[in-house]
Amino acid sequence: MRTLLLTLSAVLLSSLLGGCGALAFPCRATSAMIKIVPLVGHAAAIPTDACAAVIDP
Structure with a gap:
């Protein structure tokens, strides 16, 4: 259960910073x-x- 929560939180964080x-x-x-x-x-x-333009074109 803990690994599932960690995986889901990692996926959510990476999608936000995508x-x-x-x-x-x-x-x-x-x-x-x-x-x-x-x-x-x-x-x-x-x-x-x-x-800002270099980081996020």
Whole structure:
């Protein structure tokens, strides 16, 4: 029974991370916070946008 639960939880976790969207979330959240800064926010967020694009195209 325990091995079945471990197997099911591993399959569920891998399906959630399959698109890598969860791994790109920190880059996207940081980018969104940087973009709030007036005038320079969008230019300063380019590296974090690139980070997210590499992780989750």
